[in-house]
Amino acid sequence: MIGGDAAGMSAASQARRLKGPDELEIVAFERGHFSSFSACGIPYWVGGDVGDRDQLIARTPEEHRARGIDLRMRTEVTEIDVAGGRVRARDVDSGAESWTSYDKLVIGTGARPIRPELPGVDAPGVHGVQTLDDGQALLDTLARTRGRRAVVVGAGYIGVEMAEALINRGYEVTVVNRGREPMSTLDPDMGRMVHEAMQGLGITMVNGAEVTKVLTGDDGRVRAVATEDAEFPADVVVLGIGVRPETALAKAAGLPIGTHGGLLTDLGMRVRGHENIWAGGDCVEVLDLVSGQQRHIPLGTHANKHGQVIGTNAGGGYATFPGVVGTAVSKVCDLEIARTGLREKDALRAGLRFVTVTIESTSRAGYYPGASPMTVKMLAERRTGRLLGVQIVGREGAGKRVDVAAVALTAGMTVERMTALDLGYAPPFSPVWDPVLVAARKAARAVERQA
Amino acid sequence: MIGGDAAGMSAASQARRLKGPDELEIVAFERGHFSSFSACGIPYWVGGDVGDRDQLIARTPEEHRARGIDLRMRTEVTEIDVAGGRVRARDVDSGAESWTSYDKLVIGTGARPIRPELPGVDAPGVHGVQTLDDGQALLDTLARTRGRRAVVVGAGYIGVEMAEALINRGYEVTVVNRGREPMSTLDPDMGRMVHEAMQGLGITMVNGAEVTKVLTGDDGRVRAVATEDAEFPADVVVLGIGVRPETALAKAAGLPIGTHGGLLTDLGMRVRGHENIWAGGDCVEVLDLVSGQQRHIPLGTHANKHGQVIGTNAGGGYATFPGVVGTAVSKVCDLEIARTGLREKDALRAGLRFVTVTIESTSRAGYYPGASPMTVKMLAERRTGRLLGVQIVGREGAGKRVDVAAVALTAGMTVERMTALDLGYAPPFSPVWDPVLVAARKAARAVERQA
Numbered sequence: 086m087i088g089g090d091a092a093g094m095s096a097a098s099q100a101r102r103l104k105g106p107d108e109l110e111i112v113a114f115e116r117g118h119f120s121s122f123s124a125c126g127i128p129y130w131v132g133g134d135v136g137d138r139d140q141l142i143a144r145t146p147e148e149h150r151a152r153g154i155d156l157r158m159r160t161e162v163t164e165i166d167v168a169g170g171r172v173r174a175r176d177v178d179s180g181a182e183s184w185t186s187y188d189k190l191v192i193g194t195g196a197r198p199i200r201p202e203l204p205g206v207d208a209p210g211v212h213g214v215q216t217l218d219d220g221q222a223l224l225d226t227l228a229r230t231r232g233r234r235a236v237v238v239g240a241g242y243i244g245v246e247m248a249e250a251l252i253n254r255g256y257e258v259t260v261v262n263r264g265r266e267p268m269s270t271l272d273p274d275m276g277r278m279v280h281e282a283m284q285g286l287g288i289t290m291v292n293g294a295e296v297t298k299v300l301t302g303d304d305g306r307v308r309a310v311a312t313e314d315a316e317f318p319a320d321v322v323v324l325g326i327g328v329r330p331e332t333a334l335a336k337a338a339g340l341p342i343g344t345h346g347g348l349l350t351d352l353g354m355r356v357r358g359h360e361n362i363w364a365g366g367d368c369v370e371v372l373d374l375v376s377g378q379q380r381h382i383p384l385g386t387h388a389n390k391h392g393q394v395i396g397t398n399a400g401g402g403y404a405t406f407p408g409v410v411g412t413a414v415s416k417v418c419d420l421e422i423a424r425t426g427l428r429e430k431d432a433l434r435a436g437l438r439f440v441t442v443t444i445e446s447t448s449r450a451g452y453y454p455g456a457s458p459m460t461v462k463m464l465a466e467r468r469t470g471r472l473l474g475v476q477i478v479g480r481e482g483a484g485k486r487v488d489v490a491a492v493a494l495t496a497g498m499t500v501e502r503m504t505a506l507d508l509g510y511a512p513p514f515s516p517v518w519d520p521v522l523v524a525a526r527k528a529a530r531a532v533e534r535q536a
Numbered sequence: 537m538i539g540g541d542a543a544g545m546s547a548a549s550q551a552r553r554l555k556g557p558d559e560l561e562i563v564a565f566e567r568g569h570f571s572s573f574s575a576c577g578i579p580y581w582v583g584g585d586v587g588d589r590d591q592l593i594a595r596t597p598e599e600h601r602a603r604g605i606d607l608r609m610r611t612e613v614t615e616i617d618v619a620g621g622r623v624r625a626r627d628v629d630s631g632a633e634s635w636t637s638y639d640k641l642v643i644g645t646g647a648r649p650i651r652p653e654l655p656g657v658d659a660p661g662v663h664g665v666q667t668l669d670d671g672q673a674l675l676d677t678l679a680r681t682r683g684r685r686a687v688v689v690g691a692g693y694i695g696v697e698m699a700e701a702l703i704n705r706g707y708e709v710t711v712v713n714r715g716r717e718p719m720s721t722l723d724p725d726m727g728r729m730v731h732e733a734m735q736g737l738g739i740t741m742v743n744g745a746e747v748t749k750v751l752t753g754d755d756g757r758v759r760a761v762a763t764e765d766a767e768f769p770a771d772v773v774v775l776g777i778g779v780r781p782e783t784a785l786a787k788a789a790g791l792p793i794g795t796h797g798g799l800l801t802d803l804g805m806r807v808r809g810h811e812n813i814w815a816g817g818d819c820v821e822v823l824d825l826v827s828g829q830q831r832h833i834p835l836g837t838h839a840n841k842h843g844q845v846i847g848t849n850a851g852g853g854y855a856t857f858p859g860v861v862g863t864a865v866s867k868v869c870d871l872e873i874a875r876t877g878l879r880e881k882d883a884l885r886a887g888l889r890f891v892t893v894t895i896e897s898t899s900r901a902g903y904y905p906g907a908s909p910m911t912v913k914m915l916a917e918r919r920t921g922r923l924l925g926v927q928i929v930g931r932e933g934a935g936k937r938v939d940v941a942a943v944a945l946t947a948g949m950t951v952e953r954m955t956a957l958d959l960g961y962a963p964p965f966s967p968v969w970d971p972v973l974v975a976a977r978k979a980a981r982a983v984e985r986q987a
Contacts, residue, residue, distance in 0.1 A: 496947030509865030
């Protein structure tokens with residue numbers, strides 16, 4: 086196993102479940118200090134919702150070893166020799182290198198954060214948030230910093246979650262975002278709602294602005310972030326610009342890489358053309374079941390599923406990962422944001438014609454206390470009426486409603502069929518027509534008119 | 537339209553949307569005082585979560601009339617003359633009767649509460665909770681009653697919701713329940729969890745106990761409820777024993793009635809064998825898509841969907857109601873209870889062989905604040921692995937998770953396919969494996985072992 090995080094260690098654990106140490110020797114290499122940690126939890130640790138770093142560690146190296154997995158920490162694989170069936174690994178601390186041969190190889194090298202080539206970007210006080218070490222460094226900076234001004238660069242999932250974390254820590258937060266609206270995984274009209282809601286939370290939103298420079302003070306620490314038009318004072322800067330698949334090793338070994346930079350696998354997560362090499366997690370591309378195209382979606386829940394499938398197959402069983410529909414959910418304070426399937430531009434790119442509808446509804450029966458407004462946007466294919474995508478922005482109870490659409494997408498359901506879905510109803514849980522059903526009704530009528 | 541509640545008035549509204557007053561005259565008869573009200577909301581009005589009765593009225597008679605629907609309140613249909621294409625209606629107050637002819641007829645007569653034939657059951661202080669008048673009468677009793685002891689008879693949805701309402705009003709609540717465990721719509725092992733949780737809320741649960749008598753005091757008012765073994769002092773008694781389809785009128789007219797006492801319709805909600813008569817809501821039986829059998833499921837969300845389909849068809853359009861999968865969700869204080877599909881005994885009755893699994897998980901990532909435990913039970917068919925049913929008992933975030941299973945059931949998905957469902961994941965919303973996926977994984981393994 087190359088990589089001791091979600092995909093690799095899930096694969097290791099599942100393979101171990103199927104085959105005992107007498108049948109299968111498992112060696113895992115991890116270059117970092119931690120195994121099996123929840124990167125998705127870092128914003129909540131930084132924000133103070135999670136008190137202790139160790140809560141984010143699902144399983145320690147010792148726990149893995151107790152299960153018969155030879156996990157070698159601080160050991161970086163530097164070369165894959167596919168023809169020779171071996172990998173070269175280097176002890177990060179001593180620099181010592183050695184070759185280890187394999188019958189079966191699992192690649193779970195993850196992703197690496199995009200770090201823009203900006204003057205000053207390496208100044209103290211500028212932080213990424215991909216690893217537990219990153220999180221600790223940021224927390225150390227927050228503890229040391231006297232000022233209370235934070236700039237978050239990027240307004241995707243990491244960006245908005247870090248905005249919440251810094252608000253919770255008492256910072257004045259400015260989000261500088263290249264896109265027209267935050268959350269470019271939504272259509273701009275829904276992004277606009279996130280924009281307004283974030284402003285309502287006291288966050289300063291700067292959209293359509295490219296960071297050109299990080300400015301430092303006399304002490305060498307960050308003091309501001311500059312765009313072409315303005316400067317934003319900052320005592321701390323968080324980079325939340327996203328990640329790219331970490332596939333340099335695989336590429337050097339001649340393994341197949343897709344247009345998004347991720348490894349290409351078959352449905353059993355086997356690297357294409359290689360009988361005994363699997364790959365999973367943030368370093369692979371996945372099939373988008375709605376558009377039929379490959380995508381790169383770094384997300385812990387996929388990595389865990391990949392690991393489960395790989396471990397089953399490498400352990401002599403049979404399992405597949407059929408693909409994704411592109412579901413994601415996030416929150417900024419009490420604002421919940423969710424999406425699944427295709428945005429308008431994805432649908433256009435996939436060659437689809439479609440109708441879009443947007444409806445307003447509530448999380449509970451209108452008369453029930455705590456009913457909060459929610460907006461649901463739905464895309465359906467013309468003529469067929471097949472559901473193509475759903476985006477939801479609302480408050481409590483909005484986010485996980487996207488799961489209904491995720492399952493309907495997986496099943497290839499039409500919006501007309503969705504109108505009759507038997508979803509749970511009681512006044513504390515839903516209006517008599519669940520918001521997703523209200524959207525489906527409107528979409529079905531739009532499909533009918535356009536047919 | 538016979539009946540001015542959810543099914544009838546939804547049908548009327550939808551038909552009116554498709555056909556203007558010049559094309560279609562719509563007359564609706566309602567024997568009660570209210571139109572289009574939320575019976576499901578009554579427990580929350582009684583409990584004080586909903587301040588005002590009028591909040592439960594979705595649309596008043598005046599609002600219906602303003603939309604060109606001739607809604608005649610306090611007017612009871614006493615006979616359907618199918619051959620003559622007319623109905624006889626009686627003004628409830630004056631007793632005056634007259635015939636009205638129809639080209640198209642919609643029956644939405646609803647359900648009537650089961651009121652056991654018990655000595656003392658009509659004593660003051662004993663209440664049903666089906667109508668707004670019932671709710672008002674109960675509230676009047678609560679306002680007048682000095683004692684604080686309440687007995688709820690029945691532990692289904694109405695029973696447990698009324699237990700919460702009375703707790704919220706400061707009553708000591710005893711629930712007397714004929715079944716082995718509360719919530720007979722769950723399997724007993726899951727009902728047991730509800731039982732224990734309700735006791736934890738301070739509710740006295742008396743299971744396996746049949747009420748034999750309502751005892752009254754010198755003032756003629758209720759003073760206790762008696763079972764064969766014991767007496768339970770009561771200042772107020774609420775009957776929550778369920779309902780039966782109200783189909784006397786339809787039966788007298790020779791319309792087809794099923795084994796559960798409900799009208800039988802085709803998929804367009806047309807009464808079987810009758811080209812120009814539709815029926816919907818609590819007075820009809822519906823097709824259970826999982827078992828392939830007819831069921832009676834009185835629930836506002838179905839009634840609204842039926843009305844929508846009927847109104848579309850009666851208005852010259854085309855729509856169908858394909859059936860239900862038996863989803864229901866409820867809560868008692870912070871305990872959430874949900875189910876969809878078949879219980880073990882339903883599956884046996886339908887001739888299915890199956891595996892069952894039960895798992896414990898949490899509503900959010902374990903390290904995220906507010907993560908609450910939840911138990912998910914899942915049934916899957918042997919050999920095929922098709923999902924058959926899901927039951928969930930937990931706290932916040934448990935109930936609506938059943939919707940994922942409801943859609944999967946509708947799509948005929950296997951539990952193996954469910955393990956790869958792309959459900960929304962972020963630490964505040966779900967563990968990295970959503971509880972439904974954890975159950976699906978365990979169920980898939982059980983199917984494999986039994987194959």
